[in-house]
Amino acid sequence: MNYKIPRGTYDILPSQSHDWHKIISAFRQLAAACGYEEITTPVFEQAQLFERSSGETSDVVKKEMYRFTDQKGREFALRPEGTAPVARSYLENRLDIGAAHSKLYYVGPMFRYDRPQAGRYRQFYQYGIEFIGSDHPYFDAEVISILWNYLSVLGIKRMRLELNSVGCPECSKAYDQALQDYFRPHLNELCPDCQIRHSQKPRRLLDCKVKTCKQIAQGAPSQLDYLDEPCKVHFASVQDYLARMNIPFVINPRIVRGLDYYTNTAFEVIYEGLGAQNSLAGGGRYNGLLEQIGGKNIPAIGFAGGFERLLLALREEQIDLGARPVADAYLITMGPAAQQLALPLLSQLRLGGIWVEYDPTKNSFKAQLKAANNCQARFALIIGEDEAAAGKALLKDLQSGEQRLLELDAANQFIEAFKRN
RNA sequence: GUGGGUGUAGUUCAAUGGCAGAGCACCGGAUUGUGGUUCCGGGCGUUGUGGGUUCGACUCCCAUCACCCACCCCA
Numbered sequence: 001m002n003y004k005i006p007r008g009t010y011d012i013l014p015s016q017s018h019d020w021h022k023i024i025s026a027f028r029q030l031a032a033a034c035g036y037e038e039i040t041t042p043v044f045e046q047a048q049l050f051e052r053s054s055g056e057t058s059d060v061v062k063k064e065m066y067r068f069t070d071q072k073g074r075e076f077a078l079r080p081e082g083t084a085p086v087a088r089s090y091l092e093n094r095l096d097i098g099a100a101h102s103k104l105y106y107v108g109p110m111f112r113y114d115r116p117q118a119g120r121y122r123q124f125y126q127y128g129i130e131f132i133g134s135d136h137p138y139f140d141a142e143v144i145s146i147l148w149n150y151l152s153v154l155g156i157k158r159m160r161l162e163l164n165s166v167g168c169p170e171c172s173k174a175y176d177q178a179l180q181d182y183f184r185p186h187l188n189e190l191c192p193d194c195q196i197r198h199s200q201k202p203r204r205l206l207d208c209k210v211k212t213c214k215q216i217a218q219g220a221p222s223q224l225d226y227l228d229e230p231c232k233v234h235f236a237s238v239q240d241y242l243a244r245m246n247i248p249f250v251i252n253p254r255i256v257r258g259l260d261y262y263t264n265t266a267f268e269v270i271y272e273g274l275g276a277q278n279s280l281a282g283g284g285r286y287n288g289l290l291e292q293i294g295g296k297n298i299p300a301i302g303f304a305g306g307f308e309r310l311l312l313a314l315r316e317e318q319i320d321l322g323a324r325p326v327a328d329a330y331l332i333t334m335g336p337a338a339q340q341l342a343l344p345l346l347s348q349l350r351l352g353g354i355w356v357e358y359d360p361t362k363n364s365f366k367a368q369l370k371a372a373n374n375c376q377a378r379f380a381l382i383i384g385e386d387e388a389a390a391g392k393a394l395l396k397d398l399q400s401g402e403q404r405l406l407e408l409d410a411a412n413q414f415i416e417a418f419k420r421n
Numbered sequence: 422g423u424g425g426g427u428g429u430a431g432u433u434c435a436a437u438g439g440c441a442g443a444g445c446a447c448c449g450g451a452u453u454g455u456g457g458u459u460c461c462g463g464g465c466g467u468u469g470u471g472g473g474u475u476c477g478a479c480u481c482c483c484a485u486c487a488c489c490c491a492c493c494c495c496a
């Protein structure tokens with residue numbers, strides 16, 4: 001074969017689809033129970049949308065975006081994340097009118113031109129929640145609780161919720177200043193990356209993995225000490241709500257968000273044992289985003305999580321998502337007369353939602369029965385020459401070996417009765 | 422974008438310069454229409470791809486692609 005799947009992408013094969021359906025529908029169910037409705041946006045958008053929202057200096061925009069120009073010279077990008085498109089749709093479709101707030105969720109592929117690694121792909125699938133229209137700390141807690149409860153419901157245990165507040169733009173600015181002041185005397189001890197970070201993104205100095213940078217960062221000031229009064233109150237209130245909702249969390253003042261639009265609450269769910277990419281999901285408040293892309297000053301909060309990493313974590317915890325579904329019955333016919341009688345029955349059963357396998361290329365009785373066994377069907381529905389002559393069907397339970405001779409239409413009823421159990 | 426590891430049958434892996442093999446899976450058979458167990462039979466693989474060294478390359482060298490792992494970044 002001459003063609004290969006693009007780097008960093010993968011096929012979800014039939015043997016895995018069941019798991020994917022499981023985790024996706026669990027998310028949809030929980031989101032719906034919390035009053036969130038699905039929104040689906042295109043997988044590509046104007047490149048500018050992401051440049052404006054994520055920030056031109058962010059890595060996502062600088063080097064990870066799949067960009068392309070269409071036949072009329074318009075600049076587009078495959079979406080690297082889901083929040084900006086949802087915000088765009090919210091504004092474009094005037095969802096702000098007539099409702100106090102919007103509760104939205106999405107599921108779908110995202111694209112980043114990254115070097116593939118454990119838990120990291122170029123096309124990856126995310127689930128996310130966006131709550132748009134209120135700054136009230138209850139909603140921070142609600143959104144976070146949906147994430148936590150979703151992961152919990154699936155059975156994930158060895159995870160931890162880390163919480164931080166990056167404050168409003170003012171506190172944030174003051175903090176950046178404080179960080180720069182703190183690191184300035186050590187500037188030439190820092191790694192080259194950090195020297196750039198110092199002027200561009202001081203916060204990134206905090207999670208550098210180089211030893212000396214780490215040591216210096218030890219004594220750095222904490223964001224939490226630079227929150228102004230309203231931000232402090234907001235953060236305390238979020239914690240309070242979480243506690244009352246029974247969501248366990250730890251404060252981690254070093255959580256840094258990669259995208260520029262985050263304000264106040266920032267959080268992440270960490271799972272050790274995923275390798276270097278140990279973040280299961282992350283999110284935060286983005287009060288500045290909607291205004292930044294041309295809307296009014298509308299507060300919002302949300303999160304996004306990666307299904308691939310979720311699946312890795314589930315495997316790590318040996319959580320069984322249930323067996324792949326198998327056929328209800330396998331139809332066996334011998335000879336043309338039997339087949340003629342069988343085909344209408346086959347259609348009838350299938351229309352009734354019963355999964356019946358049939359393969360006329362297997363002509364020996366033995367091969368057909370073997371195939372029935374191999375596909376793990378519960379029943380073999382046998383119509384041979386004798387049955388055909390008598391207008392009957394032999395229904396064999398492949399587990400017990402028990403078999404019954406039934407009228408052709410009685411076979412239908414029998415299987416339906418069985419399905420109900 | 423940088424560094425390390427890996428690439429042989431559908432799959433898991435052997436074969437350290439001399440005829441490319443095994444387990445599992447799959448298919449067929451062991452007298453006419455009863456599966457799972459057992460027995461027998463069934464593999465012509467561009468050894469990821471392209472070059473090079475050599476009488477001879479899965480094996481050594483170079484390049485390239487892909488995967489894995491880490492940096493980076495994040496989900």
